[in-house]
Amino acid sequence: MYEKIYSNPDIYKIYVPLPNNPLKNINCYVIKTDEKNLIIDTGFNMPECYKALSEGLKELNVDISKTALFITHLHSDHIGLAPFIMNSNSTIYMSKIDYDYLNNESPEYSWEALYKKYISEGFPKNEIVNMHITNPAEIYAPEKTFKAVTVNDGDKIKIGSYTLECVFTPGHTPGHTCIYIEDKEIMFLGDHVLFDITPNITFWTGIRDSLKDYINSLNKIKTFKIKTALPAHRENSLNFYDRVEQILNHHENRLDECFNILKSNPGLSAYDTASFMKWSMRGKDWSEFPMHQKWFAVGETIAHLDNLKYKNKIYRRFQNGVYCYYTF
Ligand SMILES: [Zn+2]
Structure with a gap:
């Protein structure tokens, strides 16, 4: 199932479902030109995703031998099918930081x-x-590795007569990269800015403060002229710049919330801090949260605690095998 969303360049969106996942779907974009095509992101390495993406590409008559793939970031719902839909000699672009992270x-x-x-x-x-x-x-990651042409901020990719610019936007992952067609003011956002869900920000091994990186990347993307903002999940339902402000405010509020929870309950772990926070889980209580949602919630909480820690608002102590957090 695909939808044409732009002419000159011709851009199509293939709807790839993500079964049993709150994200619901991934939007795989295809830029088609007479000489060359580009696919952006792939879906999980699971049969439902493979079926939707390969059928969409077939309906669009995409000749894989004339097609490259761009991966916005290392998450399995974006890279899962990379080695399966592409040929062994296809060009797969991916940010150097995420590629090295994945293969570390x-x-x-x-x-x-x-x-x-x-x-x-x-x-x-x-x-x-x-x-x-x-x-x-873990289970829907590609089980085989793939070669990639690694890209850095500002690198240009030519697809037919169009030039696409790599825009490094770390935060959601250490090397997350958006891709921009300057003449047309089109930005492929990956998971940097989503519209009816907030991108998950978690901690990453080797990254000091991923929330700070993310906030810097939101402030960076605001400076681009964007008429068409294309997120990797669900729909684009709001003005792009308004949405960026909303997400910035969301994190400010979250930081205050974390700080206040610890002020009233000194010595909580990140897990227990998360249990006190408000989550939009259709009114469900923390104890009823599915384990995977708790996993994301705790990751998100750690990212906020790290940010507060590096701003010297809180500190932590290792007690009985668990980090306990306190306000200054
Ligand atoms: Zn992601």
């Missing part, structure tokens, strides 16, 4: 290390055991 085999970048980190932030051990088997990010 040192133990501190492993799933094991990540699960340990969550336990040190108060996540219950028995729930972590289940995560290992059911975490979609």
Whole structure:
């Protein structure tokens, strides 16, 4: 299922479902020209995604031998099918930082290390055991690696007569990169700015303060002239610049919320701080949250606590195997 969303250049959106995932779908964009095409993002490495994307590409008569792929960031719902829909000699563009992150085999970048980190932030051990088997990010990642042409901020990619610029927007992932057609004021946003959901910001191994990076990247993207803003998930339902302001405010409010929770309840872990925060889960109580939602909520809470910590508003102590946070 595809939809034409722009002419000159011809841009199509293929609707790829993400079953059992609150994101609902990923929008895979295709820029078609007479000489060359570009696909942007792919969906999970799962049969439902493969079917939707490969059928969409077939309906659009996309000749893969004349097509490159651009990946906005390393998440499995964006890269999962990269090695399967492309040929072994296709060009796959991806930011150098995310590509190196994905392929980093040192133990501190492993799933094991990540699960340990969550336990040190108060996540219950028995729930972590289940995560290992059911975490979609882990199980729907591409099981084989792929070669990529790595890109940096400001690099240009030519597709037919159109020039696309890589816009480095770290925060959602360490190397998240949007792609911009300056003459047409079109920005492919990946997950940097989403419209009816807030992009998840979590901590990353080796990154000091991912929320700070994200806020800087929101302030950066505001400076671009954008008439057509194309998010990787769901619809674009608001004015782009208004939405950026909303997300900036959201994080300011979240930081205040975290600080106030710790002020009233000194010594909470990140997990327990998350349990006091307001989440838009259709009125569900924290104890009823599905484990995967708790996982994202705790990651998001850690990112906010890191930001407060580096602003010297809070500090933490390691007590009985868990980090406990206090306000100054
Ligand atoms: Zn993402």
